[in-house]
Amino acid sequence: MADKTEQWAGKTIHAGGEWLEAVSGATREIIDPADALPFAVVAEGDEKDTDIAVAAARAAFDGGDGADGEGIGGAGVRGEGVWPRTPVTERAALLRRVADLLVRDRERLGLLESRDAGKTVEEGRVDIDCVADAFRYFADLVAAEAPGRVVDAGTPDVHSVVVHEPVGVCALITPWNYPLLQASWKIAPALAAGNTFVVKPSEITPLTTIALIDLLVEAGLPAGVANIVTGPGHTVGARLAEHPDVDLVSFTGGLISGTKVAQAAAVTVKKVALELGGKNPNVVFADACATEEGFDTAVDQALNAAFIHSGQVCSAGSRLIVEETVRERFVAELARRAERIRLGRGTEDGVECGPLVSEQQRAKTESYVAAALAEGAVLRSGGKRPEPTATRPATGYFYEPTVLDQCHREMTVVREEVFGPVLTVETFRTEDEAVALANDTEYGLAGAVWTADAGRARRVAGRLRHGTVWINDFHPYLPQAEWGGFGKSGVGRELGPAGLAEYREAKHVYQNLAPRPVRWFAG
Ligand code: NAD
Numbered sequence: 092m093a094d095k096t097e098q099w100a101g102k103t104i105h106a107g108g109e110w111l112e113a114v115s116g117a118t119r120e121i122i123d124p125a126d127a128l129p130f131a132v133v134a135e136g137d138e139k140d141t142d143i144a145v146a147a148a149r150a151a152f153d154g155g156d157g158a159d160g161e162g163i164g165g166a167g168v169r170g171e172g173v174w175p176r177t178p179v180t181e182r183a184a185l186l187r188r189v190a191d192l193l194v195r196d197r198e199r200l201g202l203l204e205s206r207d208a209g210k211t212v213e214e215g216r217v218d219i220d221c222v223a224d225a226f227r228y229f230a231d232l233v234a235a236e237a238p239g240r241v242v243d244a245g246t247p248d249v250h251s252v253v254v255h256e257p258v259g260v261c262a263l264i265t266p267w268n269y270p271l272l273q274a275s276w277k278i279a280p281a282l283a284a285g286n287t288f289v290v291k292p293s294e295i296t297p298l299t300t301i302a303l304i305d306l307l308v309e310a311g312l313p314a315g316v317a318n319i320v321t322g323p324g325h326t327v328g329a330r331l332a333e334h335p336d337v338d339l340v341s342f343t344g345g346l347i348s349g350t351k352v353a354q355a356a357a358v359t360v361k362k363v364a365l366e367l368g369g370k371n372p373n374v375v376f377a378d379a380c381a382t383e384e385g386f387d388t389a390v391d392q393a394l395n396a397a398f399i400h401s402g403q404v405c406s407a408g409s410r411l412i413v414e415e416t417v418r419e420r421f422v423a424e425l426a427r428r429a430e431r432i433r434l435g436r437g438t439e440d441g442v443e444c445g446p447l448v449s450e451q452q453r454a455k456t457e458s459y460v461a462a463a464l465a466e467g468a469v470l471r472s473g474g475k476r477p478e479p480t481a482t483r484p485a486t487g488y489f490y491e492p493t494v495l496d497q498c499h500r501e502m503t504v505v506r507e508e509v510f511g512p513v514l515t516v517e518t519f520r521t522e523d524e525a526v527a528l529a530n531d532t533e534y535g536l537a538g539a540v541w542t543a544d545a546g547r548a549r550r551v552a553g554r555l556r557h558g559t560v561w562i563n564d565f566h567p568y569l570p571q572a573e574w575g576g577f578g579k580s581g582v583g584r585e586l587g588p589a590g591l592a593e594y595r596e597a598k599h600v601y602q603n604l605a606p607r608p609v610r611w612f613a614g
Contacts, residue, residue, distance in 0.1 A: 103133040103297065103321045104140050105304045107147035108314025113322070114139040121298060124209035124446045125436035127486040133297055136322035141289070141330040144318040148260045148287040149336045151315030174316045175257050175285040179233050182283060186230035188310040189279075193223040196306070200271065200299050202438065207296045208270055209445040209488070210400050211437040221570075222275040222303075225586070228570035229283040232591055239600075248605040255595040257285035258362055259338030262331035264324070264352065265300070266344045267293035267448050268403045268510075273343045273366075274300045276574070276585040278307075281341075282316070284594040289318040289337070291328050293344075295449060297321045324348055332356050341593065342366070343405075345508075346579055353582075364583035364593045366405070366575060368508040369536030372529035373397075373408035373565060374519075374551065377417045379541035386417075388563075389541045390424050396539065396565040397514035398432060398492045401447050406537040408514075408565050410505060412528050415518040422496055422516055426471035429492040429514075435482035446488040447511055453488045456511030460493055463504035463515070468495040473512065500531050508534070522547060526554045535577025539565045558584075 101118040104111045112118075113134040120129035134140070152175060155167025174182075193200065201215035210218075239254040263277040270292055281288050292300035300319060307317045320327045328348070332340050332355035342352045343366040356363045373396050380386040396408025413421050437445035447453045453476075460474055473493030479485035490512055498505050498515040505515050519525040529538055529551075539561040540551045552560045558576040559568065568574055573587035583593050 099131065099133065099301060101132050101134050103301045103319070104136050104144065105301075105317065105319045106140075106144040106315075107150070107318070108308075111140070111143075113137065114143070119294065119321070121207060122295070122449070123206050124448050125206075125438075125487040126484040127450070127488070130206060131298060133301070133321045135294075136320040137326040138330040140320050140322065141291075141327050141334070144289045144320045145260060145262075145331070145334050145336050147315045148289050148318050151313065152257075152259055152287040170256065170259070172287065172315075173313045174282075174287060177285065179236070179238075182285065183230040183234035185310050185312060186226045186279060186283060189306055190223040190226040190230070192306040192309060193219055193226065196302070200302060203302065204271060204299050205437040205445070207298045208267060208400075209437055209448050211442055211445055214400060214437070218269060218272050222271050224570050225272075225275040226279045228586075229279040229591060232588065233283045242599075244601070248603065250602040250604060251599065253597055253599050255284070255592075256598055258594055258596055259286060260336060261286045261288040261594065262334070262337045262340040263288050263290040264328050264331060264340065264342045264344065265290065265292050267296040268400065268405070270296040271299035271303060274303065276590065277341045277343075278303070278317070280585075280591045281594045282307075282312070284591060286339075286594055287316045287318075289320060289331060291320050291322070291324075291331055294321065294323045328352070329355060332361075333358060335359050337361060339364070339594065341583075349581070362593070364585070365581040366583075366585060367536075367579060367581045368510070368534060369405050369407070369576060369580050370410060370506065370508050370532045370534045371396075371406055371408050371536055371557070372410045372412050372532070372538045372555075374525050374529050374538070374540045375411065375413040375417070375421065376525070376540070376542040376544070376547065377414040378543040378547075379563070380417045380421065381543060385543060386421075386424075390421060390428065392541075392565045393421075393425055393514075394428050394432075398429065398444060398512050399566070401444055401490070401492075402512040402514075403448060403452070403510050404566075406559065406566065407510075408539060409509060410529075410532075411514055411516045412525060413516060413518055414525070415520050418516070418518050422471055422494065425514075426494045429472040429494050432492050434477050434489050434491070435480070436484070436487065439482040442482060444492070444512070447490055448488070450488055452511060453490050456490055456509055456513060459504050459507070459509045459511070460495070460513060463495050463498065463502055463513075466502045466504075467497065468502065468504065468515070469497040470494075471496045471516075500528065506532070522551065526551055530554070530556045533578055534580045536575075536580035537561070539563075
């Protein structure tokens with residue numbers, strides 16, 4: 092892994108089939124959050140590099156002189172590049188080859204994701220498995236589709252069919268928490284649908300996305316179809332969102348950046364898909380805790396919901412909403428287990444949770460906890476940086492899993508996304524109150540209900556205004572099922588058939604089999 096990252100040495104912009112340095116020559120060190128030491132160097136691209144990559148993607152989509160690596164900027168005919176015209180079965184076969192290469196490189200990529208994002212190596216491996224699954228899913232989905240939908244025009248003299256075509260050049264902007272997974276939810280359907288793309292990974296975790304571009308090339312993707320620009324959001328990301336030659340922007344990240352992307356994209360009326368944040372309720376009814384096994388499961392999953400990847404998960408169950416009668420027992424056990432979570436460098440054996448991704452993210456977490464305590468929350472566990480150990484260097488961005496009791500909906504920590512290991516506890520007495528609390532958020536990404544009452548489970552799930560609702564579970568997703576949010580959690584969906592539809596235009600082809608004058612005008 093070290094060899095590979097050294098080999099990149101600042102040549103991490105891929106445009107028109109070539110690895111390039113930034114036009115400005117600028118570079119950025121990539122930091123291991125476990126010790127704050129640099130371990131790779133990437134190009135720090137800006138607007139100029141972005142324009143070069145967009146031109147390459149445009150040429151590959153449109154064909155003509157610039158297509159397929161023979162130079163950039165040649166005029167083509169929209170949508171007549173090699174990739175958009177590649178038969179669906181061949182596109183699907185290429186995606187499956189990519190999945191196989193991901194499996195081959197699972198160990199290398201899992202380790203790279205662990206060092207870059209601070210997660211444990213096991214989490215990194217699982218991420219890579221999920222990335223391979225996404226490529227396989229979209230390959231299967233397009234390969235199994237009918238080429239078009241015949242529409243009954245109400246007369247035998249008309250043949251009417253709706254077909255789908257790629258949108259064009261897609262700008263794909265991704266966050267740092269699940270770097271390659273979030274990228275794959277965009278790249279796999281974009282390619283399956285026949286688009287070309289420019290991906291901009293988070294500037295702090297670009298490494299596995301860079302590595303994926305190599306795998307796409309190895310799998311046989313024509314030059315210019317897959318492009319990457321490493322660099323900051325306010326330059327590279329902003330330029331992608333406003334660029335007149337980009338047809339679609341798909342963004343995953345925070346609400347503030349997402350709003351800016353939507354505003355910039357509106358000027359050129361691009362298609363926009365936004366996967367934003369969440370403030371996700373985990374509702375626990377007392378009946379779910381009636382047996383020892385039920386209690387143990389609900390506590391265990393509440394812990395997992397809030398603290399996996401140090402809570403840096405868009406769908407983290409960061410709001411525990413528990414029935415008043417079981418609150419004390421539940422929170423006491425939760426806090427006891429939270430204190431036992433083994434924090435350390437993600438590459439060390441036995442570590443259960445890594446550091447936060449950056450000093451900035453830890454400072455943000457600390458300020459939310461301080462504000463919550465000032466507003467009356469009661470600290471039940473964590474609330475501070477852990478003592479350094481051999482597996483937990485003093486320079487790393489560690490923060491203890493934190494349980495805040497006695498919270499209420501007026502508190503900032505209950506309303507805003509912390510994106511750190513902080514769980515707030517609220518209580519309810521009735522089902523209506525539980526639902527009202529769970530829906531009392533400007534977001535609407537995901538939520539869970541824990542109950543032994545099957546009727547209540549369905550009733551509550553039906554009333555929750557969230558894009559994913561788990562009943563007696565937390566966190567699983569399926570590539571076949573749409574992922575996305577209500578409210579300010581976003582616009583559009585990833586995964587599932589809707590996740591492919593984002594990358595397509597529908598075209599209605601209406602053929603008159605027996606043309607005659609209509610005589611609307613007398614002539
Ligand atoms: P972020 O918004 O800071 O950055 C996300 C990406 O956008 C980065 O690549 C960044 O460089 C870029 N960016 C920043 N400003 C931009 C601008 N003005 N124009 C264009 N691009 C810009 O988010 P983050 O801190 O990297 O990630 C955390 C956020 O992502 C959280 O809010 C989390 O909930 C969200 N997220 C959502 C999902 C989901 O599926 N809904 C998944 C993962 C993460």
